[in-house]
Every structure is written in C-alpha cells, then in structure tokens.
Amino acid sequence: MKISGGKAVLEAVKREGIGHMFGFPGGAVLPFYDEIAAETGLVHILTRHEQGAGHAAEGYARASGKTGVCVSTSGPGGTNLTTPVADAFLDSIPILAITGQVVTDLIGNDAFQEADLFGIMMPITKHNFKVLDANELPHILKMAFKLTHTGRPGPVHIDLPKDVQSAIIDFNYPDDIVIPGYQPNLRGHPNQIKRAAEMLVNAERPLLLGGGGLISSSAHQEFTALAEMLACPAVTTLMAKGAMDENHPLHLGQPGMHGRQVANYAIQNADLILAVGCRFDDRITGKVQTFAPHAKIIHIDIDTAELGKNVAATLPIVGDARLVLQDLLAMLKKLNAKAADTEWKKRVHAIKEACNCNYAYEETPIRPERILYELGLCAPKNSIFVTEVGQHQMFAMHFIKVDGPRKYISSGGLGTMGFGLPAAIGAKAARPDATVIDISGDGSLLMVNQEMATAVESNLPVVITVFNNSWLGMVRQWQKMFFGKRYSGTHLGQSPDFVKLAEAYGGEGVRIEKPGEIKEGFERAFKANHLFLLEIDIDPEWDCLPMVPPGGSNSGMIPSKACTNVVKKMHEYKY
C-alpha cells in the first residue's frame, strides 16, 4: 500500500484499535491534518490548547486502557504538550504524542516554530523518536505503540518533520516486532513466588498495598482474591483507587499524606507488606526511615528499577502484577493457606469502624466533605470521577468510594493542575456510556477552562464540580500550617462567575451556596445531556485533614476533629 507518512500514522492508530485522537494543528503538521480531513475511521477531537489534547489523551487511556493519541505542531505546540507527557510518564499512562517538526532540511537552523522536541521530550518519555527517513515509519509506529502499553506503560513521542508526513512510502504495518533492548520480564521467578507465599502464610500482621500497576495490568480481581483468601486487609494508593471495591470489608482506603488513618495504621503496624505495582512515592511513605517500621516487604513490580529505589524490599519479585498474583494465588492454594481470624484483623476492623466518621456536615459555607457525601449518594453507578489537583482532589480521594478500576482518574505523580477537565473529556470520548464528573477547584479549572469549548463543540458532555473558595486551597493550607499564615500568592480574589462562564461556552451552570442545594444540583447535572457546571462555594478555612505533615511519619498524622475516636483506638491498638 503506497500512502503518505501522515496517512501511515492514521492507519497505525486504527490498526491498534484506537478510535480517537486529540490535537491542535499548526504549520508543521499541515500534511498530517490534510490526511485527517479525509479520514473516516477515526475521530479527531480539536482541543483548545495542546495541553488539553495531551491530558485528553491521558483521560482516554486511563478510562479505557488503550493508548491515547495526541497531536501538536512543532515548536510551541510541542512544548505545550510536555506537561501532559510528563504527567503520563510519572503515572505510567500509555499515550503516544506526535509532534510536527520543521522540514528535515531546516532542522537545526532555528527555523520558524522550531524547537528540539526530540531533546525536550527525551527525559519525560519512556522512549522517543525523530523520524528522518519516512520509510522507517511503519517500524517506528509499531515500536512506539508497543512501548506505550507493554511492560511498564508510559508515554512515547514521535517527532515527525513536515516532509516526512507528505513523503509517499510503502506501508507494511508489522503485526509485532522484536525490540532487542526491551524485553519486559512478565512472569515472576517461581522460587521467589514460593518464598512470598510462605512469608504470607507465616505473617502475623500481613497487609496488601496495591499501586497503579494493578490498574495497568488489570490485576484487580487477583488482588481482591488474594485479600479474600488470606482475609488480609488491603490498601490501595491514589493511582490504584478502585483496584479493589472500596466497599469491600477488607479494603481500608488510601494510605499516605492525605489518606485514611486506618490505612496508615495498617502500614505502620503490619509485620508484612505485600506491595504490588507501586513505587513507594514520598506521598505514601512519609518520612521513609519511619515507614512501616515492623514490616518485611515483598515488592512486586514489572520495572526492576523500582525495586529497592525508595524502600528496601525483603523480597523483590520482577513481573507483571496480574501474572505474579495469579502464580502467587496458585502457590498459596498449594500450601493450603487459610484465612485466619487473628487479633490483627480484629484490631484493623475496629479501627476501620472508628474511622468511618459522619461527614454530612450541615454548615454553611459548605464543607467539601458534604459535596462528596452527596455525590456518593447520587452519582450514577457507571460514573467516572476525574479530579484536578489540590484540596478537592485529596478530599475526593478520601471520601469517594469507587467500586472498580478506571473509575477514578487523577494526576498522581506530577500533580498537574488543569489535568481534570481535559482528562474528563478524553474519558468521555472513550466511555460515552459513563457519567464523567470532573471534580475541580477554582484554581485548577481556570488553567484549562477553555476546554469547556471542546466539550460543547465535540458533544462530550461532562459534569464539572467547582469547589470554589477563591484560594489556591492546598497551597494556602500549607502556608497556614507551615509558613505562619503568610498567604503569599494564593488569594485568587475575584474569580469569574463560573456559572456564566459555562453558559458563555454553551453549557449550563448552577451556583450552590447551601448544603441542602447540592443534591438537587447534582440531580440536574446528571439528567442534563450537555456540559453542566456546579459552582459550589466552600469554606476557605476548612482544611484538608487528616494529614501527614511534609517530611513527617505516617504514624503522626495531624488529625481532623472527626478523628478523635480513631486516634484513641489506634493508640490503644498500637503494636
């Protein structure tokens, strides 16, 4: 098949089973966009900023498990894509970023809209390519897609000069290719798995800790099965929220800086932690020297470089989370592992009970917990929650319960404000059947509010919930707690009228000032089949608690007022 380089990209995207791409055109991608105009098998969604295209591709990938594709032009288009690419890198999200580049003859001459995107993207991608010979495209495209979603997933970037896009090539797309320097080890070593099983059977106070790898490898069932087989409590990180049904009696919520007291209690008192697909981020460990002081750690990860990077593992196992857990389950069955009703499980259960505070606050101004309480009651079963970054994100992590994977989408590693709305749009494109709710703060939303135009124009109705306190709340909270209440650069003051803003973009909005109005607002939003925004005025003085102070130990969470009972119980049940 003789086609242009640009068409070759489209063919590859389709053959990988991907139905959407997100982009923003410009001079150096004109030949490619010319092919898009003639394309019928693929939907191109025009965002209003390249950053939006990148996050939308991430949202698409996070909601569907498929590789998300985003496109920009050279120079500023590509530099605008760097934030979502870095975001996908830290969260191991499979996206393919395609940037236009000036014609090969001009590369290196400081041509109009030229930037060394190959060099710029290099440290924030799993791998990247600069295509100088169009004939290499089929091979490079296959390699790029394979790299995005196999092994430890991640972003891949292709820099595509304008003349390469228009060059006519013989297109033979390989079914699979061998990449000599890239052979992920999928199966865990049998001896290591046997040792892990024995350690689990012999542990007195075991705990499962699941990370984003559970979602990438679809290991949620195996993870739950393991917890059930051993009647072992389990915590999941922000990246793994939903990898175990959060209503499950053995699930303790998220650990770490803004996690649940019971989750941190379990970590700090366990004598064995089986960690799967997590990288012991500093937001999870707190002060690493005080992390899980009694525990031996079994660390399962597909990326060898994660083993021993942040926390020393007693038993490292390299492999795919799902396959290793399957083998581990089989081994435990062989060893006749049984759920034992021990003191540890009783204590954890008692603390979990004490940790279930009443957060249906009646106060005005509204406290964020109340919004999440109402959302928990009335969000449809097929909802996908997407968040921006800040207090609202941590409140949502803490108080929303999701029952399955890919239902809670958040920028975990990079903590990118402005992630939520475009990611929600991407998620909606991937899952049109789902109700997609962007949980946002006023600060984050203003970074990307132009994407409301995308949602309306591309008919991807999402619900935006703005937690509006006129402040950059999380930064303010740190200034309040750790910088003597010197509020430097955090007061947003007169924000736009978000309701009118939604209307200006062609959506609908409602302002909510009292707790009693929240339910009705959400009900209207879920019925509306268009962009719907709820602007909810919240109390700026209400801090996101409990919290592990920066550099502090997980054992020393600053409690919220609602934590009184659980703190007492934890003290009583300390090991």
Next chain:
Amino acid sequence: MATERNGKEANQIGHKLYIISMLVEDRFGVLQRIAGVFSRRGFNMDTITVGKTHTPGVSRMTITTTGNEKIVEQMVKQLSKLVETLKVSVVNETESVVREIALVKVHSPDFVSRSEILNYAGIFRAKIVNVGKSSMIIEITGDYEKIDAFLDLIKPFGIKELVRTGLTAMMRE
C-alpha cells in the same frame, strides 16, 4: 569491585570509582539519553569512551563515575531500562583488562631532562611519539593507576598538555 582512586575523586565519604560497561544501539540520541540518566541525578561521568563493536549497529560505551553501591545499582537499573541499551554491567576490575591511553606533552629543553624522561618512559613502556625543541609527546597505555604513577614521576619536568582517552575495559575469559 570498585577501586578508590587515590582518594582524589572519592570526594564524598564512601564514594568510589565504578566502571560501567554497556552495549548500546548505534543511533543518534543514545548518548544524550545515557547522559540524561547521570545529569538528572546530578552525577558526573568522569570518563566516557564509545566505539563500534564487531556486531554491526552495536557500540560499546565505557563510563566511569564515582558513587556508592546503592547509587550505582540504581544507575545501572535506570541505564538498563533505556530501550536502546542492550546490556549494562559494572566492570569487576580483577576479572577484566582495563586500559586507557594518555598523550602527555612534557617540557624537555635540555639533554638531561630528555634522557631522564626517556628513562622513565622505558620503565613504564611508554612511547615517545614526537620530539620537539623544548618538549616531547609521550604515549602511555595502561590502567589509570599506572598512568597516574607515570604522570606523578614526570610532573616535576613540567607537563604542558595532557590528553587522556578515558577507560575502556574487557572481561577476561
């Protein structure tokens, strides 16, 4: 496994010299990727050599760096993770041949200095590759300790210029 380099480069306590040997694909950008693994963490490469191997498309890179065992272990893992690296190992010096070439231009204006330098060169099996009116260029091959020792000896004559290739290494059978 690692040798303390006269204590000079071991500027941080417990830091030693490590030799990392890699097989990499011979493509543009590979060096930048590898350099990125070092610079991102603020580590310096003391020396680096790159050359083709007997396999077409595959190059050998030998890098020396100073660090401790934990740092180097993490570096090796990060380097192995790069798609274009085929093999990464830390060179065990006792089981390998390690060599470096140095060219040194020494001040030697008179017969006495020339004959004395020639004498040292003979002991170290170094070669005189150029003789000028007031200086000569000596080529010396060896591990870095031998080269350091030779340089220490001829330093009093006045070193006008020094070029070292950096280490390269090969495992013994």
